[in-house]
Amino acid sequence: MIFHFVGFFHSLTMWHKYLLSLVLLLALTENILMNTDCRPGQIMRRGKCVDENECETNPSICGRNATCFNTVGSYYCQCHEGFKPNNQSPHNFTQADSIECKDINECLVNSTDCGPNTTCNNTEGGYNCTCATGYISSTGKDILNSGQGVQCTDRDECSDPSFCGKHASCHNTAGGFFCICEAGFRLKSGGTNFTNTSELCESRTNSSLDLMSDVLLTAIKASQPFPEFTNLVSLMTNISQILNQSEPVRMKDxxxxxxxxxxxxxxxxxxxxxxxxxxxxxxxxxxxxxxxxxxxxxxxxxxxxxxxxxxxxxxxxxxxxxxxxxxxxxxxxxxxxxxxxxxxxxxxxxxxxxxxxxxxxxxxxxxxxxxxxxxxxxxxxxxxxxxxxxxxxxxxxxxxxxxxxxxxxxxxxxxxxxxxxxxxxxxxxxxxxxxxxxxxxxxxxxxxxxxxxxxxxxxxxxxxxxxxxxxxxxxDIGDVYELRVITLVGLSLSLICFLICIVTFYFVRSIQSTRNTIHLHLCISLFIAYFVFLVGISRTENEVGCSVVAGILHYFFLASFCWMCLEGVQLFRMVVLVFNTTLRPVYMFAAGYGVPAVIVAISALVNASGYGTKKHCWLNIEDGFIWSFYGPVCVIIIVNVLFFLITISKLAEKFSSLNPDLDSLHKIKAFTITAIAQLCILGIMWVFGCFQFNENTVVMSYIFTILSSLQGVLMFIMHCWLAKQVREEYAKFLSCICTPHKRKYSEFTSNQSSKPQASRSDTHTGESHI
Structure with a gap:
């Protein structure tokens, strides 16, 4: 067939050859002209311009460690994760920019998260973690990845007793260890501690090094349970190493x-x-x-x-x-x-x-x-x-x-x-x-x-x-058994007597007056204070309850002193000014209950922790808070003493003027009894409480305890038992109880006598002969 085509070609005429060449040239020119019509980044396919994928046409167009991304009519490059463009180039680039992607050392830019006690190892395009020297991972693997929850814990090199060799003891530290030669041994280098386990401790005779080894070992053993001593022991170890580097003959250096x-x-x-x-x-x-x-x-x-x-x-x-x-x-x-x-x-x-x-x-x-x-x-x-x-x-x-x-x-x-x-x-x-x-x-x-x-x-x-x-x-004077017995017996008697006084002053109308109103509220304040004292003074197991008890005692003892002060004021007005002078109830209640309330409120606001102590539910003595009680008490006592002295002097004058034929002995007796009675009532006994500080004031403690615990008995004796009219009322009350068949006659007699008594109520003082 080929021979036939060759023969055919040779058989063509020259004209025909020229014509065929022209046709081929025209076809080639048409194809070139058609391709030059496509835009940059496009190619002609089947007679059409289509996008050219540079990433496929040239896979190495972006270079190493970069990824190519095709776009319509173009493309761009990006470095792989773990890499970055050299210099300060843009994030996106092309081949024409001549950019190379270099590895990022994450261990240097602090972008790692290996965790404590670890070492960061940079790799091509990434990094990995390993436990630091002296530590071991919780999984037992050498390579760790962040975020896996793997922890590096201290490797206890001293778990093997023979780790340091003979005549040496091993001491584990965070991330390491060191060995210390035992007493009487040393290293050839002259040191006492080492980390190279190939070294051996040998016998030595240098006394100063023996001393250093002994004291260092003692200190390390003492400090091991307490991390706060680490700095001291580290300093001690460093000094020991410095000294051991010099032989004894060079210590003078x-x-x-x-x-x-x-x-x-x-x-x-x-x-x-x-x-x-x-x-x-x-x-x-x-x-x-x-x-x-x-x-x-x-x-x-x-x-x-x-x-x-x-x-x-x-x-x-x-x-x-x-x-x-x-x-x-x-x-x-x-x-x-x-x-x-x-x-x-x-x-x-x-x-x-x-x-x-x-x-x-x-x-x-x-x-x-x-x-x-x-x-x-x-x-x-x-x-x-x-x-x-x-x-x-x-x-x-x-x-x-x-x-x-x-x-x-x-x-x-x-x-x-x-x-x-x-x-x-x-x-x-x-x-x-x-x-x-x-x-x-x-x-x-x-x-x-x-x-x-x-x-x-x-x-x-x-x-x-x-x-x-x-x-x-x-x-500490503390609790004396005898004082406790006196307090218990005395307060019990006083509570009974206070209760009798309260009933007497409230229900017996024939003796009601301004003074007896003061006596009534004085007894009420002392009754509450002594009752709370008896049942709660030692209940210190509950701090809040103890503070409340201390606050109640503070208030009612101050209230009793305020009513005592009113007693002195009323005595002064009756004896010095005009007899039968009365005080308005609103003023008495404001002074008797209002003033203590103000003092306690201010004290609680200033120092609420001052209420209650470790031993007693009372005011704190050590920080001076007790003076929130003794301060007002001292003022009241001074005022009462002044009123008392003036009252006594006036009473002495009245004894002389009203009883000119009274012999001197009778005058002295009456004066003395009145003075002692008023001193007890007006609270002079509380002065003894200010002197209870040490062993030498036990006598003061006995005096204060006896007088204060029997105050209710004294109140009953002076204001009830020694008052003739009160005794008569007691006799009537007892006769009604003992002879019920005479109650009607007694009631009739009482009713008949109530009118003249009522007519005299404005002038009768209701006091005892004293």
Missing amino acids: FTKQDRKSFLQAFQNALDDLLRGGFSADSAKVSALFSIVESMLKLIGHQQSESPTRRESSTTDVELLVMRGNSPPEGVFVMNTSGAQLTSHWETATGNTYLGFTTTALLSYNGLEKSLDGFFDHLETKKNETFKINSKVVTATVSNKETNNLTKRVNFTFYHLEISPKEKNEKQRPVCVFWDPELDGGAWSTRGCTTVSFSPDRTNCSCNHLSSFAVLMALY
């Missing part, structure tokens, strides 16, 4: 400033812990004292000067150091702002001389407020309470054996300021030390005695060293 910086750093760390108060429990206090003693031993023999004294905001410390070929001898004295220590160098050195001997005395400023407790193991006398009355001090020496010293150490403690109330109480100083073996820690007197004391200081002697203080045993 440390300058004076270097040595002082150790002490300064220690006090600064202690200030941070104690500043603002120290919330203490017994175990925490024991740990604090153990760490402080260890630190003082560690830095004591590094001091170049002796003595070294330094004060800070919370501590005052003095250090002594003696060096030489032979141990020092004699007496040494140390002073701080809180105490003085006197001892012997032989006591500080002990049986083993290390080439040096150190002593230290440290006083804490304000720590006594946090430790003013922990007295349960102390023997107390009756009605004694304890209070720390000196600064707390810590004393330590380089001698390891200080639990039972052959030569006792002597302390002089300077007393702190105490309140005026405590100054009036009996005081008994007690020398104590902090014993960590008593329920985790408590104050104890074991091995310590009180040698002597004065108002400003106490001398103590102890056969051991630790942390010390002086307690002041304060005598």
Whole structure:
């Protein structure tokens, strides 16, 4: 077939060849012209212009780590997640922009959320998390992803007892650990602690390093349960490492400033812990004292000067150091702002001389407020309470054996300021030390005695060293059994007598007058006050109820004094001005009940917490709130005394003028009885209540208790029993009860006599002959 076509082509004429070439050229030109009619980004397909998909035509058009997105007539590129355009290029780009997508390091731009105790690891286009060194994931996997709730917890390297090797102990820390050579061993490098478990502890004979290892180990063990001591122990570890880097022959290379910086750093760390108060429990206090003693031993023999004294905001410390070929001898004295220590160098050195001997005395400023407790193991006398009355001090020496010293150490403690109330109480100083073996820690007197004391200081002697203080045993008058019996019996009798007086003054009309109205409300106020006192004064288990009881007692005792004041005013008006002078009831009620209400309301608004104490439902004495009662009482007593003196002087004149033939003895007797009676009624007995502060005023307490508890009996005797007219009414009442058949005659007699009595009611005083 091909041969036939070739033959056919050769058989064509030249003209025909030219014609065929022209046809082919025209067809090719038409196709080119048709393609050039499509817009950019389009191609001709089947005679039509359609969009060109550049992403398919050229898959690598956007480069690495980018995605191509086709659009109508064009396209754009975006970097993959975890990548970003180089420089500050736009988010979308094309090949013409010459942009490359670079990996984003999420670990540097803080866009990770791995969680605490983790490490971020950047990867191509992403990142992953792993637990930090010394921590392990809760799932046990090495690679973590954020948002899965996986936690990294501390890896306890010390769970294996043999982790640190022989003669070393392992101590786990957050995210790490360290090993400490046991006493008598050291590393070849001269250190005491290490983290390279390939190192081994070997026997050593360097005494200073032995001391450092011992005290460091003691401090670490004491601090482990309490994270607040971490800074102190870390500082101690750092100092130990610095000192261990130098051999003993090079210790002289440390300058004076270097040595002082150790002490300064220690006090600064202690200030941070104690500043603002120290919330203490017994175990925490024991740990604090153990760490402080260890630190003082560690830095004591590094001091170049002796003595070294330094004060800070919370501590005052003095250090002594003696060096030489032979141990020092004699007496040494140390002073701080809180105490003085006197001892012997032989006591500080002990049986083993290390080439040096150190002593230290440290006083804490304000720590006594946090430790003013922990007295349960102390023997107390009756009605004694304890209070720390000196600064707390810590004393330590380089001698390891200080639990039972052959030569006792002597302390002089300077007393702190105490309140005026405590100054009036009996005081008994007690020398104590902090014993960590008593329920985790408590104050104890074991091995310590009180040698002597004065108002400003106490001398103590102890056969051991630790942390010390002086307690002041304060005598509290407390509850005396005899006083309780007198109060119970006296108040019971008074309540009965007050009730009889109230019934008498209210129902017996023949004796009703202004004075007896005052007596009636005086008895009502005292009856309520004494009844509430009897049933509620000791009910302190409910604070709110106790406050209410204290408020009721405050009000009705003040009301009784106000009615007593009205009694004095009325006596004055009757005797000095004009007899039978009356007071309007509205004024009497305003003064008798209104004034106490105002005083109690103001007191409650000013200091509501002053109502109720730990022992009694009464006003608080320590903060001076008691004067909201004694203040008005003193004013009323002064006013009554003035009225009383004037009244008595006028009565004396009337005795002389009305009874000129009365012999002197009769005058003195009547004057004395009247004076004593009015003194009791007007409340002079309450003066004795102001002097009940300490052991020396027990007599005052007895006088006050007897007179106040029997006040109802005195009221009944003077205003009812000794009043002739009242006795007559009692006799009539008893005769009616004993002889009922004569009741009609008695009623008739009473009715007949009521008219003349009523006619005299305006002039009759209704008083006793006294």
